[in-house]
Amino acid sequence: MSTPNRTVDVVVVGGGPAGATAAHELALAGRDVVLLDRAGRIKPCGGAVPPQLLIDFKVPESLLVNQVDTARIISPTGALVDIPVGDGFVGMVDREHFDEWLRVRAANAGATRVVGAYESMERDQNGVITVHYRRGGGRTARIEQVRTRMVVGADGALSKVARQELPAEAAKARYVFAYHEVIESPQIEDEAFGAARCDVYYEGGLSPDFYAWVFPHGDTTSVGTGSANKGFGLRGAVRDLRARTGMDRVETIRQEGAPIPLKPLPRWDNGKDVVLAGDAAGVVAPSSGEGIFYAMTGGREAARAVDLALATGDARELRKARRRFLGSHGSVFWMLGMMQRFWYSSDNRRERFVAICRDRDVQELTFEGYMRKELVKARPMAHAKIFWKNIGHLTGMART
Numbered sequence: 584m585s586t587p588n589r590t591v592d593v594v595v596v597g598g599g600p601a602g603a604t605a606a607h608e609l610a611l612a613g614r615d616v617v618l619l620d621r622a623g624r625i626k627p628c629g630g631a632v633p634p635q636l637l638i639d640f641k642v643p644e645s646l647l648v649n650q651v652d653t654a655r656i657i658s659p660t661g662a663l664v665d666i667p668v669g670d671g672f673v674g675m676v677d678r679e680h681f682d683e684w685l686r687v688r689a690a691n692a693g694a695t696r697v698v699g700a701y702e703s704m705e706r707d708q709n710g711v712i713t714v715h716y717r718r719g720g721g722r723t724a725r726i727e728q729v730r731t732r733m734v735v736g737a738d739g740a741l742s743k744v745a746r747q748e749l750p751a752e753a754a755k756a757r758y759v760f761a762y763h764e765v766i767e768s769p770q771i772e773d774e775a776f777g778a779a780r781c782d783v784y785y786e787g788g789l790s791p792d793f794y795a796w797v798f799p800h801g802d803t804t805s806v807g808t809g810s811a812n813k814g815f816g817l818r819g820a821v822r823d824l825r826a827r828t829g830m831d832r833v834e835t836i837r838q839e840g841a842p843i844p845l846k847p848l849p850r851w852d853n854g855k856d857v858v859l860a861g862d863a864a865g866v867v868a869p870s871s872g873e874g875i876f877y878a879m880t881g882g883r884e885a886a887r888a889v890d891l892a893l894a895t896g897d898a899r900e901l902r903k904a905r906r907r908f909l910g911s912h913g914s915v916f917w918m919l920g921m922m923q924r925f926w927y928s929s930d931n932r933r934e935r936f937v938a939i940c941r942d943r944d945v946q947e948l949t950f951e952g953y954m955r956k957e958l959v960k961a962r963p964m965a966h967a968k969i970f971w972k973n974i975g976h977l978t979g980m981a982r983t
């Protein structure tokens with residue numbers, strides 16, 4: 584699609600959950616939008632999503648390849664706590680199909696899909712942007728152009744748009760490096776594997792500052808780990824976990840890794856015509872590494888901000904994407920960040936963290952919060968109890 588004479592309203596760079604959602608919402612708002620995505624790689628991802636995602640973004644349950652009803656957390660000494668999900672579930676999506684479904688939905692709503700790799704952008708004297716991209720995505724592919732008034736940068740954790748348009752902010756990004764192996768699901772259910780159970784390992788040997796996981800997706804299972812410590816051997820940790828759980832005897836389908844951003848960037852817009860969304864904006868929940876729901880929420884906020892900026896001609900609208908997002912989720916991110924820094928820092932603390940999770944109130948509020956994406960207001964005493972329990976541990980007063 585070389586369109587030297589046509590100027591579209593928005594080019595969305597990146598067709599993951601953030602970009603596909605932004606393009607869908609902009610198309611629904613009647614905007615002329617191009618969704619530019621470099622195809623060809625399935626996003627490495629555990630694929631766990633909360634039920635609220637299906638509700639908020641009208642995603643059909645048929646896209647879930649599994650529904651998990653229990654989360655098992657495992658301490659460094661092997662103590663287990665099974666946390667039932669109650670009347671909800673943790674959904675599992677396969678990103679190959681999930682992301683494509685989102686992109687097709689955006690196209691059906693009117694977005695123009697272009698397969699290509701974003702390279703750069705420049706502006707003419709009227710402020711119209713020319714986006715340069717490699718058609719088809721290959722490194723040597725022909726460069727083509729599209730003219731646009733605004734750009735949404737949703738091109739993932741190592742966003743080129745962010746590095747070019749908000750270089751000072753992008754330089755501040757910090758990451759957890761995550762690696763997983765997609766394996767054939769074990770046929771036998773035992774202590775080490777449950778087809779409807781997520782296993783989360785808190786153990787320094789498997790991750791010195793994050794956690795390792797086993798997420799069942801029906802026919803396949805994701806076994807992975809993450810760490811911000813570049814020297815830590817992620818592959819070795821997954822090899823150990825598979826050997827220990829007998830999952831070294833099943834076939835490996837894919838081995839892949841990618842960075843997960845740790846902290847929302849201090850700014851998401853360039854003050855004129857570009858706004859970031861999803862991993863490009865640094866938006867993944869600390870402690871859990873949950874990013875899909877937040878990427879879609881960020882994509883929606885970016886779309887709303889761009890639509891308003893175009894309608895009013897006031898670029899200050901772009902700043903509201905970050906403000907609105909953090910207004911809804913900032914306090915949860917702050918709390919999860921504090922918990923990650925404290926609880927994931929030594930095996931002694933991990934052991935105590937798993938012990939705290941035996942508390943029924945902790946379990947219920949954790950899952951309510953995960954599933955509905957809002958703090959549960961109905962049970963102030965339970966909140967107070969957990970708050971003081973956390974504070975007790977954070978300050979070293981409690982020893983449970």
Ligand SMILES: Cc1cc2nc3c(=O)[nH]c(=O)nc-3n(C[C@H](O)[C@H](O)[C@H](O)COP(=O)(O)OP(=O)(O)OC[C@H]3O[C@@H](n4cnc5c(N)ncnc54)[C@H](O)[C@@H]3O)c2cc1C
Nearest residue numbers: 597599600601621628629630631701739861862874875878
């Ligand atoms: C190993 C691992 C496990 C994870 N597990 C979970 C989990 O279980 N649950 C969860 O919620 N989150 C999980 N996450 C986080 C989650 O995957 C991300 O937060 C989420 O994918 C972010 O969505 P996004 O749209 O912002 O970016 P991405 O999904 O990374 O999408 C970016 C898109 O941009 C495209 N792109 C990149 N560069 C260019 C370019 N130059 N030109 C054009 N297109 C480009 C890519 O092809 C891609 O389609 C995990 C992450 C990792 C690495």
